[in-house]
Amino acid sequence: MTAPGATLTPHADALHAEGDRLMTICNSCRYCEGLCAVFPAMELRREFRDGDLNYLANLCHSCGACFVDCQFAPPHEFAVNVPRTLARLRNDSYRTYAWPAALAPMFDRNGLAISLVASVAVAGFILGFVAFNDPGALTATASGPGAFYRLMPHNAMAALFGAAFLYALVAMGLGLRAFWKDIGEPAATLGHPPSLWQAAKDAGRLRYLDGGEAGCFNEDDQPNDRRRLYHHFTFYGFMLCFAATSVATLYHYALGREAPYPLYDLPVVLGTLGGIGLIVGPIGLFAAKLRRAPHLVDEARFGMDTAFLAMLFLTSLTGLALMLLRDTPAMGTLLALHLGVVLALFLTMPYSKMVHGLYRYAALVRYARESRW
Ligand code: SF4
Numbered sequence: 114m115t116a117p118g119a120t121l122t123p124h125a126d127a128l129h130a131e132g133d134r135l136m137t138i139c140n141s142c143r144y145c146e147g148l149c150a151v152f153p154a155m156e157l158r159r160e161f162r163d164g165d166l167n168y169l170a171n172l173c174h175s176c177g178a179c180f181v182d183c184q185f186a187p188p189h190e191f192a193v194n195v196p197r198t199l200a201r202l203r204n205d206s207y208r209t210y211a212w213p214a215a216l217a218p219m220f221d222r223n224g225l226a227i228s229l230v231a232s233v234a235v236a237g238f239i240l241g242f243v244a245f246n247d248p249g250a251l252t253a254t255a256s257g258p259g260a261f262y263r264l265m266p267h268n269a270m271a272a273l274f275g276a277a278f279l280y281a282l283v284a285m286g287l288g289l290r291a292f293w294k295d296i297g298e299p300a301a302t303l304g305h306p307p308s309l310w311q312a313a314k315d316a317g318r319l320r321y322l323d324g325g326e327a328g329c330f331n332e333d334d335q336p337n338d339r340r341r342l343y344h345h346f347t348f349y350g351f352m353l354c355f356a357a358t359s360v361a362t363l364y365h366y367a368l369g370r371e372a373p374y375p376l377y378d379l380p381v382v383l384g385t386l387g388g389i390g391l392i393v394g395p396i397g398l399f400a401a402k403l404r405r406a407p408h409l410v411d412e413a414r415f416g417m418d419t420a421f422l423a424m425l426f427l428t429s430l431t432g433l434a435l436m437l438l439r440d441t442p443a444m445g446t447l448l449a450l451h452l453g454v455v456l457a458l459f460l461t462m463p464y465s466k467m468v469h470g471l472y473r474y475a476a477l478v479r480y481a482r483e484s485r486w
């Protein structure tokens with residue numbers, strides 16, 4: 114028997130066929146059109162190709178409101194569960210667009226184990242290298258400008274981390290290009306500032322995580338704003354840490370001032386605030402994940418989600434510990450650990466939950482464009 118709502122549009126797999134079935138039912142019902150951007154975007158379409166479904170999936174913020182509101186949710190025979198199906202499609206889309214394709218299976222493996230092994234391996238390499246060349250540098254109490262570079266010269270550090278960051282940017286950029294082409298959006302949209310600006314505002318305040326202004330239905334039918342709050346801590350914490358690194362780079366090359374800097378100086382202040390955000394945010398998001406209603410969860414990708422949160426948390430923890438203990442003999446070991454975690458974060462970024470920010474922003478740009486024209 115054909116499932117209620119099934120269509121004849123060809124799909125790559127059963128998951129996309131299920132997404133098509135649900136969107137076809139929702140397009141007839143339209144009860145949820147005021148909840149978020151997904152339903153108005155859906156209403157602009159009569160059929161749902163795989164690229165359309167990946168676009169809608171990345172537009173969804175997983176607030177759960179449309180499951181709570183749905184009269185066709187299980188145990189109804191239509192079995193409509195939009196948040197979980199879109200979560201599965203979204204998570205699959207990261208794998209589909211990954212570059213290089215050979216590394217796409219990293220999304221399926223235990224990302225936390227890979228990231229931790231990479232962190233320890235890099236930290237171990239740095240420690241071993243220093244112990245071999247200058248054993249005293251590991252336990253020496255060094256402070257003041259240039260103290261960090263006794264462990265690893267600044268130019269070597271900049272080359273290694275610059276190359277890793279560049280690789281992450283290229284890999285994520287090529288993934289984003291594949292997504293953009295597959296959803297069928299013309300390149301001209303990238304030259305449309307109002308759409309870019311509207312999407313930046315919607316992403317910056319997580320407009321569509323509010324379940325149509327009620328809040329996020331993460332745990333049950335009692336909405337709250339905790340996921341949005343912790344997401345803000347994480348996102349703005351990350352941006353502050355990025356700003357701290359950028360200012361420090363400017364100090365080094367433009368002003369000739371070497372790290373570590375005094376506690377009151379801008380890179381340290383930005384890094385400390387960002388670090389606190391990256392402690393509070395990932396812990397809050399992890400707790401929300403543990404409390405999430407089972408019918409909303411894409412169980413297969415729980416590891417991928419938590420690995421990225423864990424790496425952000427460890428980056429911040431090792432960074433703050435280094436800042437607090439930089440004038441003690443623990444500085445060498447903590448610096449090696451911090452560098453190991455940061456390098457592993459950069460290298461695994463294109464195959465982690467990090468990409469959800471890029472694809473969601475791209476989906477918001479498209480939505481801003483098509484809801485305007
Ligand atoms: S989720 Fe349910 S109530 Fe909402 S539009 Fe779809 S079918 Fe209708």
Ligand code: SF4
Pocket residue numbers: 145148149150151152172173174175176177178179180195196199321324
């Ligand atoms: S953002 Fe919320 S209301 Fe919209 S599709 Fe996703 S889970 Fe449903």
